Amino acid sequence: xxxxxSKLDLGRYGRDGWCYLRLTSxxxxxxxxxxxxxxxxxxxxxxxxxxxxxxxxxxxxxLGLLHQLPTSEMLxxxxxxxxxxxxxxxxxxPPALIRPFKSGACEFSLAALHLTKSNQAEVQxxxxxxxxxxxxxxxxxxIWSTSQTITAVFNPISRSMDATLSALKTxxxxxxxxxxxxxxxxxxxx
Amino acid sequence: xxxLLTGALVQWRLxxxxxxxxxxxxxxxxxxxxxxxLTVVTALVCVLxxxxxxxxxxxxxxxxxxxxxIAVMFSWPNLTIGCFTFRFPNLS
Numbered sequence: 001x002x003x004x005x006s007k008l009d010l011g012r013y014g015r016d017g018w019c020y021l022r023l024t025s026x027x028x029x030x031x032x033x034x035x036x037x038x039x040x041x042x043x044x045x046x047x048x049x050x051x052x053x054x055x056x057x058x059x060x061x062x063l064g065l066l067h068q069l070p071t072s073e074m075l076x077x078x079x080x081x082x083x084x085x086x087x088x089x090x091x092x093x094p095p096a097l098i099r100p101f102k103s104g105a106c107e108f109s110l111a112a113l114h115l116t117k118s119n120q121a122e123v124q125x126x127x128x129x130x131x132x133x134x135x136x137x138x139x140x141x142x143i144w145s146t147s148q149t150i151t152a153v154f155n156p157i158s159r160s161m162d163a164t165l166s167a168l169k170t171x172x173x174x175x176x177x178x179x180x181x182x183x184x185x186x187x188x189x190x
Numbered sequence: 191x192x193x194l195l196t197g198a199l200v201q202w203r204l205x206x207x208x209x210x211x212x213x214x215x216x217x218x219x220x221x222x223x224x225x226x227x228l229t230v231v232t233a234l235v236c237v238l239x240x241x242x243x244x245x246x247x248x249x250x251x252x253x254x255x256x257x258x259x260i261a262v263m264f265s266w267p268n269l270t271i272g273c274f275t276f277r278f279p280n281l282s
Contacts, residue, residue: 037242041232093200
């Protein structure tokens with residue numbers, strides 16, 4: 001998904017650059033292989049310069065390295081790049097940061113794991129450390145959560161591992177934060 | 191530096207159970223790793239595509255030292271300089 005967003009960003013930047021630079025097809029053919037190295041060098045200079053958004057070094061490098069292109073159209077293209085890649089994301093993200101965790105969205109909706117649930121010594125260790133019960137299609141599994149993962153530890157309390165894997169993939173978004181990853185740890189080889 | 195700070199603040203806001211010091215460590219690690227990857231990709235692009243002549247020597251230097259860097263990183267994941275130990279940040 002992130003790769004798709006990156007491609008979308010690059011595609012929009014390419015479209016903006018193409019619209020504003022108004023290159024002929026011959027110029028496009030000449031520049032298509034020359035632009036990527038120059039953009040990478042300009043990005044590196046902008047990052048290392050520690051200026052806000054790389055404003056200044058990026059334009060300086062692009063105008064200096066691609067001096068055969070018209071300056072005014074080049075600057076308009078860079079402004080379009082900044083609007084697409086910087087301004088729009090910067091305007092979109094603050095509302096999401098006001099309330100990153102909606103009420104209840106990150107609270108455990110799973111029942112706590114009690115010592116009496118299983119005779120397995122491993123499951124009882126999980127229970128003593130804040131483990132939870134994940135209901136699967138045909139049974140139960142003991143899980144333990146970390147900041148970034150929802151982890152099924154050891155074999156399921158009852159029934160099959162396939163059902164546990166399926167439950168980890170399908171139920172984890174509703175159980176824990178969206179940032180959680182489903183993991184299986186220290187289970188039987190089958 | 192500004193990106194490092196804003197990145198740390200956003201991660202501090204979005205990651206539960208993470209203190210600001212850990213968010214700052216994560217942000218610094220992300221910045222260093224991103225710059226490393228960008229250096230390698232830029233060197234590769236500069237070697238493969240038409241680029242200014244002055245970039246060739248430094249790009250080749252980066253690409254030739256890349257295997258050594260990877261070997262060092264995997265062989266000694268914890269780097270100790272004096273009383274400071276550098277290691278990958280761990281969320282657990």
